[in-house]
Amino acid sequence: MMNIVWLIPLFPLLGFLIAGLNVRRISVVISGWVASAMILLSFILSLLVFLKLAGGAPSETIRLFDWIKSGDLNIPFEFLIDPLSSIMMLIITGVGLLIHIYSIGYMHGDEGFNKFFAYMNLFIFFMLLLVMGGSYMVMFIGWEGVGLCSYLLIGFWNRNHENNNAAKKAFIMNRIGDLGFLLGMFLIFTTFGSLSYSIVFAKASVLSPGTIVITIITLLLFAGATGKSAQIPLLTWLPDAMAGPTPVSALIHAATMVTAGIYMVARSNILYALSPVSMSVVTTVGLTTALLAAVIALFQNDIKKVLAYSTISQLGLMFLGLGVGAFAGAMFHLLTHAFFKALLFLAAGVIIHALDGEQDIRKMGGLQKKLPWTYFIFLTGALTISGIPPFAGFFSKDEILAAAFSKSPVLWISGIIVSIMTSFYIFRLFWLTFKGSFRGTSINSNDIHEGPRLMIIPVLILAIFSALGAVPLVLNGIENNSLAEFLNPVFKTTAGILQKGSALSTGTNSALMIITFIFMVLSIYISYVVFFKREKVPAGDASQRMGFIKAAYNKFYIDEIYETLIVKPVSGLSGFLQNKIDFKIFDRIVESIGRLVMSAGSKIRLLQTGNVGFYLFAIVICIIMVLVFNLFK
Amino acid sequence: MEQTINIIPIQYYMLLCTLLFVIGVAGVLIKRNALVIFMSIEIMLNSVNLLLVAFSVYHNDPAGQIFVFFVMIVAAAEVAVGLALVVMVYRHTHSIDIDFLNKLKW
Amino acid sequence: MMTILLILFPIFGSALVMFSGSDxxxxxxxxxxxxxxxxxxLVVLSEFKNTGLPELSVSIPWIKGAGVNFHFAMDxxxxxxxxxxxxxxxxxxxxxxxxxxxxxxxFYxxxxxxxxxxxGVFTSQDGIIFYIFWELxxxxxxxxxxxWGGTDRIRITFKFFIYTITGSLLMLGGLIWLYLHTPDPHSAEFLALYKVATTQNNQFWLFAVFFLAFAIKIPIIPFHTWQPDTYTEAPAAGSMILAGIMLKMGIYGIIRLLLPLCQSALAALQNGIIIMIVAGIIYASIIxxxxxDLKRFIAWVSIAHVGLISAGALSLNQIALNGAxxxxxxxxxxxxxxxIVIDIIQTRFKTRDMRELGGIAKSIPSLGIIFMIxxxxxxxxxxxxxxxxxxxxLNGLFRYNAWISVFAGTTVIFSAVYMLGMYQRVMLGGASTELPIEQKRLSLNELIALISLIIMILWIGCFPNFILNLxxxxxxxxxxxxQ
Structure with missing residues (x-):
């Protein structure tokens, strides 16, 4: 079984080649199904791998071939199949499969249909490499590869330069993080002499906590994670990335790619556990991002933008979990988030599809009757993200919050604030979209129809999973849920290093849960009063806003700050360097050497009088001078 | 044969040659007639030839005399080219005064 | 013998080409x-044993008394x-x-x-012969x-010629100096030159002349001012040869001559030179x-990229050298x-100005994909x-000095910024000029050329060991x- 795992990423690659090389030939519908079939095959294999691991099989490193071998640099192309990668593989192929099927409906009639599926399959290929890789190098291949696919898919409709700019921005911001990742790899390599997890972690686990090298390594790697998972300071690309087709937003920018940062930190759990500094950096960045993004999400009016900021915020929450040492909890939330956020995006996609591309929630409303299925699905998603039991989000969020509480109550309170804001903005979205009366202008409300079955069924499956998926996992209690048990081999060493403070007593835990629950319900109720009872609709773009709200509405001007601090100076510097330094200094020096020779020539040539007598005289004088010189030498 | 030449001390040859050479140099410098300058150059060359021969005998080394042949050949070639040039100059300017030949400047 | 055949075949071929009538x-x-x-x-490759020493050696005496031989061999x-x-x-x-x-x-x-x-440059094992082919x-x-160049070609080419030949002559001086310091009978063989004992002072002079020659050829900032103009003015094939192969002469020279000849000078100057080069990388990237102009753009990109190669080569780190x-x-x-892509764009759209281009991915779809790869x-x-x-x-540089690697690593970011910006301006967006239908497809020649290149790009990327082993x-x- 384990020796054919390389087939798992191979199928999507095959799908990419089939769809990609026949961009103009295969009949459109088939290529969508072929692509989905490839993902299905990968999913089945991943499931088999998972079952095998769940049955007690040990983790395994599979070495395929030597990739880069030169001197003492030896980087094999290897896979590591363990519970952590297995869970990720299931998420990627499972959610990926559903979204592929959904896309067949969503992208129907688009002129780039084949291209779309080619890119999607390529993305799954790279994402699988990322999680299956047995060394940081293979992870980096996937890491950069998914960045590429993200670029291609954000700019999928590339006639419009706004989309292209968003795509470019995503890629560049990712690249900034990637530089950190790359440097981190160099440092890992100089420190441990290898990039393979098996060797690095084995050598690291004997180090004492607080080693400075480990801190630098983990911080550099985390820089990569901030890029990929859109954390402060590299967060602004993700909202812009919503320019891509909605299935892309669901798959790449919610469920899988953006969680790569979480996966990476979880994978490197031993390294992070060895560096308290890095852990607190992860905590701080995660929490700040979660708060910031949640605040911004409260004031956005584009349905996808709200979901994008929500994603950033949830990712921040996961980083908070990682930072406080709840690796399994963060992975749990990653899992449930993949379901409910993909669900919300796909539901949003159905709405956008039905409204002919309208994304502004101020122009929606009253869609409950028109889109009953979507209404139900979206409600499930909203309840899940708000953390209402027994929906999955409740358990995963609780695990992170509980861990945060045991670290410090301040962290817990901040987490609760984030959660309150989360349920508020998501229900604001919900009420404004589905309740009240239809406010759209560009489309007649009678023309709105529920999406095709091809789109509804995958979303329905996701809805079932996000609603009830977590229940079987937590039958043994939330702390010791089955997922944590399953992941235990991966995080065992770390748990030893961290020596977690006394676990929360069941009583405290239940109390926290109840408090959280009350806050959530309260928050939903407030949003109900504001947006349903009073039917308040957010003000238009042009209307005056004051102080904090204005700042939040404008995303705290982060883009503008980057624009003035980085983009403009570099652009100005570019002109300065070319016109002032290059032309005025470097080139002028070279040219003036030439000019010096020319002008010297024009002076010296005056000696050439043309008078033969003078020449003869000069010859004789020179000969005499030579003779005299030799005489007295 | 060697004895008869060796009767005249080598210094005499050197003196004569120097004299001839100086005459040649003076001719080149003072005269304005291209033909006369030519002749002066020939005097200089031949003064050197004479000296070479003299030393050759003095040292009993034939290499010097072989050099003289080379010099004579080169001189002959030079005269052939030089005289042709002078003739051409005369045809164009109806003069062989070198002060006329100042077109080739700057 | 194969080596000689390899060198002489094209020049005889060129005689054939010059007299073969119609275009x-x-x-x-x-x-x-x-x-x-x-x-x-490829035949040579199959005969190659890869011992690390020069193989398939051919040595024909040229100037016997002076010890200059047509000595060619390959490692x-x-x-x-x-x-x-x-x-x-x-x-x-x-x-x-x-x-x-x-x-x-x-032309051909x-x-x-x-x-x-x-x-000849890449195979000669004799300093004087190396120089002769270098100038050839x-x-x-x-x-x-x-x-065949553009409108301003005469001035630009003159500058290019004078600039590079100045560097080469300095190198010739260095070679002759070394040659004269080989033990009697003198020899200009590389191996003999490597063994010349030099004082620290002489080392600096040698380093200066060799480095200048190679730095101009590569070019390393600030000796680059001939390059953007020349790449822009040269005909397409000329730019390809200049950028694709000719500048490799400079890096090859660094590896083959500068490193073994000027070790102690290099040890003293290494830091300064590498910092200068890395500053140059950032400088070129920003510009x-x-x-x-697409060609001028590529010229600057090329400066940035070869800067990294030279920095790696000069760091004397094994990984970096292999990487170079x-x-x-x-x-x-x-x-x-x-x-090639730029040439295709220029012949079809009659301009290389990014401001006038756009949407080419729509008019020539296959070009969009190929260009992207x-x-x-x-x-x-x-x-x-x-x-x-x-x-x-970067890994090698990191071992040499982590901070230098950090700054050199910004090229990872810059290259994404400028390349994607260029791609967006040229290939994406609304369709520009409407092309006649026969120009919407790439010709067979263009396709074969580009696809071979792409295969190489992916093959080296996936299986670099073939090259690394060699x-x-x-x-x-x-x-x-x-050492």
Whole structure:
């Protein structure tokens, strides 16, 4: 079984080649199904791998071939199949499969249909490499590869330069993080002499906590994670990335790619556990991002933008979990988030599809009757993200919050604030979209129809999973849920290093849960009063806003700050360097050497009088001078 | 044969040659007639030839005399080219005064 | 014997090409000769044992009394560069065959002479012969640029010629000085030159003249001012040869001559020089951001990329040196690909100005995909050729000095910024000029050329060990000379 795992990423690659090389030939519908079939095959294999691991099989490193071998640099192309990668593989192929099927409906009639599926399959290929890789190098291949696919898919409709700019921005911001990742790899390599997890972690686990090298390594790697998972300071690309087709937003920018940062930190759990500094950096960045993004999400009016900021915020929450040492909890939330956020995006996609591309929630409303299925699905998603039991989000969020509480109550309170804001903005979205009366202008409300079955069924499956998926996992209690048990081999060493403070007593835990629950319900109720009872609709773009709200509405001007601090100076510097330094200094020096020779020539040539007598005289004088010189030498 | 030449001390040859050479140099410098300058150059060359021969005998080394042949050949070639040039100059300017030949400047 | 054949075949071929009548015959014959040459180099590859020492050695005395021999041999580095040369010349001749221009027989004849010169440079084992081929390469480059170039070609080519020949003459001075210091009987063989004992003071002079010669050729900032103009003015094939192969002469010179000859001077100056080069990388990257002319843009990009290669080579780190070699290959392939794409754009749209272009991915879809892959190679995405080299170079530099690697690493970001910006301006957006239907497809020649390049990009990216295995022992030999 384990020796054919390389087939798992191979199928999507095959799908990419089939769809990609026949961009103009295969009949459109088939290529969508072929692509989905490839993902299905990968999913089945991943499931088999998972079952095998769940049955007690040990983790395994599979070495395929030597990739880069030169001197003492030896980087094999290897896979590591363990519970952590297995869970990720299931998420990627499972959610990926559903979204592929959904896309067949969503992208129907688009002129780039084949291209779309080619890119999607390529993305799954790279994402699988990322999680299956047995060394940081293979992870980096996937890491950069998914960045590429993200670029291609954000700019999928590339006639419009706004989309292209968003795509470019995503890629560049990712690249900034990637530089950190790359440097981190160099440092890992100089420190441990290898990039393979098996060797690095084995050598690291004997180090004492607080080693400075480990801190630098983990911080550099985390820089990569901030890029990929859109954390402060590299967060602004993700909202812009919503320019891509909605299935892309669901798959790449919610469920899988953006969680790569979480996966990476979880994978490197031993390294992070060895560096308290890095852990607190992860905590701080995660929490700040979660708060910031949640605040911004409260004031956005584009349905996808709200979901994008929500994603950033949830990712921040996961980083908070990682930072406080709840690796399994963060992975749990990653899992449930993949379901409910993909669900919300796909539901949003159905709405956008039905409204002919309208994304502004101020122009929606009253869609409950028109889109009953979507209404139900979206409600499930909203309840899940708000953390209402027994929906999955409740358990995963609780695990992170509980861990945060045991670290410090301040962290817990901040987490609760984030959660309150989360349920508020998501229900604001919900009420404004589905309740009240239809406010759209560009489309007649009678023309709105529920999406095709091809789109509804995958979303329905996701809805079932996000609603009830977590229940079987937590039958043994939330702390010791089955997922944590399953992941235990991966995080065992770390748990030893961290020596977690006394676990929360069941009583405290239940109390926290109840408090959280009350806050959530309260928050939903407030949003109900504001947006349903009073039917308040957010003000238009042009209307005056004051102080904090204005700042939040404008995303705290982060883009503008980057624009003035980085983009403009570099652009100005570019002109300065070319016109002032290059032309005025470097080139002028070279040219003036030439000019010096020319002008010297024009002076010296005056000696050439043309008078033969003078020449003869000069010859004789020179000969005499030579003779005299030799005489007295 | 060697004895008869060796009767005249080598210094005499050197003196004569120097004299001839100086005459040649003076001719080149003072005269304005291209033909006369030519002749002066020939005097200089031949003064050197004479000296070479003299030393050759003095040292009993034939290499010097072989050099003289080379010099004579080169001189002959030079005269052939030089005289042709002078003739051409005369045809164009109806003069062989070198002060006329100042077109080739700057 | 194969080595001699490899060197002489193109120059005889060029005679054939010059006298082969119609333009069509000229193109066909040039292509045939270049392909045979490529095949020959593959034969050499199959005979190659890769011991790390020069193999397939041929030595014919030239100036017996002076100890100058036509001594040619190849180690792994030479062979790789020879393979690169023969491969790229085939591609260049194939791709440039659509260009309509005057006196094609002379054009292709000169290109083939150029091939001889380059192979001569990469294989010679004698300092004087090395120099002769080094200069021989300049002559066809001069004529190709000055006869078929753009409007400002005369001034630009003059500058190019004078600038590079100044550097070369300095190198000749250095070579002669070394030659005179070899024990009697003098010899200009590289191995003899390596053994010349030099004082620290002499080392600095030697370093200065050799470094200047190579820095101008590569070019390393601030000795680069000839380069953007020349790349812009040269005809397409000329730019490809200049950027794809000729500048590799400089890096090859650094590895082959500068490193073994000037160790102690290098040890003293290494830090300063590498910092200068890395500053140059950032400088060139920033300037590349605002270029509008596609060829000038590529010129700046090329400066930035080869800067990294030279910095890696000078760091004397084994990984970085191997990285420099694989990156030389990769850069050659990528830059030729970029120039071919630009040539295709220019012949179809009659402009290279990014401000006037746009939406080409819509009018020529296959070009959009091909261009994207070459671009990915240039920005060093994993599994493309650029990544392996860049990773090894930066990794080696990191071991040399972490901070230098951090600054050199910004090239990872900059390359994404300028390449994607360029791609967006040229290829994406609304469709620009409507093309006649026959121009919407790439011709067969263009397709074959570009697809071969893409195959190379992906192959090297996925299986770089072929190149690393060839380069490894030779690099080790050079490092052994140094330690």
């Amino acid at each position: 069509k015959n000229v193109r066909r014959n040039a292509l045939i000769i270049a392909s045979i040459e490529f095949a020959l180099s 792994g580095i030479s062979l790789l560069l020879v393979l690169l040369t023969t491969f790229l010349f085939t591609i260049i001749i194939l791709a440039s065959s659509t260009v309509q221009s005057r006196r094609l027989n002379l 004849g000169l290109i083939l002479i150029m091939e001889t010169a380059l192979i 390469a300049l002559i066809p480059a001069y004529f190709i640029t000055s006869l 590349a951001l605002r270029q509008n 070699i694989i990156q030389m290959i990769s850069h050659g392939i990528n830059v030729v690909g970029l120039f 070459i671009l990915l190679g240039t920005i060093a995405l994993p599994l493309t050729s650029g990544f392996v080299g860049e990773f090894m170079l 380069a490894g022992p030779a690099v080790q030999t050079i490092l052994n000379y140094i």
